Amino acid sequence: MRILKPVIVLIAILLLGGVIVRTLFAEQIGGALFKAAVTKQVGRDVTEGFPDGLTVILVGTGSPVPDPMRAGPMTVVAAGDRLFIVDAGAGSGRRFGEFGLPWGKVEAAFLTHFHSDHIDGLGEVMLQHWAAGGAQEPLALYGPRGVDLVADGFNQAYAWDASYRLAHHGPTVVPPEGSGAKPFSFDTGTSAMKVYEKDGLTVTAVPVSHEPVEPAVGYRFDYKGRSVTLSGDTTKDAKLTTLAQGTDLLVHEALNEEMVATIGARLKEIGQPRLAQIMDDIPSYHTTPVAAAEVATESGAKMLVFSHLVPAVPSRALYPVFLKGTGAAYKGPIVLGEDGMVFELPAGSDKIDRTRLD
Numbered sequence: 001m002r003i004l005k006p007v008i009v010l011i012a013i014l015l016l017g018g019v020i021v022r023t024l025f026a027e028q029i030g031g032a033l034f035k036a037a038v039t040k041q042v043g044r045d046v047t048e049g050f051p052d053g054l055t056v057i058l059v060g061t062g063s064p065v066p067d068p069m070r071a072g073p074m075t076v077v078a079a080g081d082r083l084f085i086v087d088a089g090a091g092s093g094r095r096f097g098e099f100g101l102p103w104g105k106v107e108a109a110f111l112t113h114f115h116s117d118h119i120d121g122l123g124e125v126m127l128q129h130w131a132a133g134g135a136q137e138p139l140a141l142y143g144p145r146g147v148d149l150v151a152d153g154f155n156q157a158y159a160w161d162a163s164y165r166l167a168h169h170g171p172t173v174v175p176p177e178g179s180g181a182k183p184f185s186f187d188t189g190t191s192a193m194k195v196y197e198k199d200g201l202t203v204t205a206v207p208v209s210h211e212p213v214e215p216a217v218g219y220r221f222d223y224k225g226r227s228v229t230l231s232g233d234t235t236k237d238a239k240l241t242t243l244a245q246g247t248d249l250l251v252h253e254a255l256n257e258e259m260v261a262t263i264g265a266r267l268k269e270i271g272q273p274r275l276a277q278i279m280d281d282i283p284s285y286h287t288t289p290v291a292a293a294e295v296a297t298e299s300g301a302k303m304l305v306f307s308h309l310v311p312a313v314p315s316r317a318l319y320p321v322f323l324k325g326t327g328a329a330y331k332g333p334i335v336l337g338e339d340g341m342v343f344e345l346p347a348g349s350d351k352i353d354r355t356r357l358d
């Protein structure tokens with residue numbers, strides 16, 4: 001006790017001293033923190049650390065259900081340091097910059113379908129590609145039949161903005177020919193087709209079942225012997241399973257039916273039948289985590305990653321509930337996606353290295 005007392009007094013003095021210093025020097029401390037953050041974050045390019053091969057970055061893993069941990073859906077696939085964007089949900093464009101991904105290295109963007117939650121961040125993506133990336137050409141926007149209408153609509157909606165920025169910054173900073181998006185439409189019909197092939201990267205699209213949404217596609221990226229397959233929004237789909245045969249990484253959407261039913265029951269209980277009906281409707285065009293795990297097994301995928309999560313899973317305490325039963329359906333590694341997760345697939349190996357951006 002005799003030793004403890006002075007120790008406690010010393011700790012109290014130190015704590016009090018800390019509070020006084022923090023109060024007196026709040027401005028200086030804040031200024032130093034800001035300077036350190038600027039040095040670390042501004043203009044950084046995380047692709048410098050990417051391996052030769054494929055790198056998959058989960059930029060937004062959310063869905064239309066608000067989740068404080070997750071932006072709307074966007075996955076970025078890097079072939080070396082060339083970046084390819086898949087879908088552009090709300091907030092994902094801002095996350096892209098926050099994670100230190102350079103807009104100037106975006107070669108193309110791909111849309112899986114035109115549900116609002118997959119395109120409601122597209123305006124931001126087009127703007128940043130132009131203004132932050134200094135693009136000399138509009139964003140190349142690939143998508144199934146109908147992508148022209150989406151690109152034209154966004155181009156029109158952002159036409160005034162483009163004129164203001166050009167007037168303000170001038171053509172050297174924001175080259176006028178680089179604003180907006182240029183659509184590249186494809187029609188897969190009922191089977192898989194190659195939709196992009198350049199400098200060793202092949203992108204294949206396959207129609208998936210997301211009725212009544214049509215067209216809707218999933219994509220597979222192949223580069224230097226490594227591959228990632230992205231489901232898009234779909235029910236469990238045999239065509240996607242075929243496309244994903246032997247893939248390194250399967251990024252699959254997932255809707256937990258039991259959790260959604262719990263939300264629906266509560267909505268009914270409190271007299272909100274309209275929203276309850278929506279909860280009843282949505283499972284019919286999505287895949288349960290267990291069914292997605294079956295797709296991973298049937299395709300021989302080396303790792304399964306869940307993204308586009310319904311409902312929101314804003315705490316890791318909920319993960320075991322969301323993933324219930326998946327371990328029995330797929331014996332490989334299963335990852336519940338979070339914004340900023342990175343999967344590196346170096347060429348000439350079968351490794352999948354996991355890191356994280358912040």
Ligand SMILES: [Zn+2]
Pocket residue numbers: 113115210213233
């Ligand atoms: Zn959808």
Ligand SMILES: [Zn+2]
Pocket residue numbers: 063064115117118233308
């Ligand atoms: Zn969706």
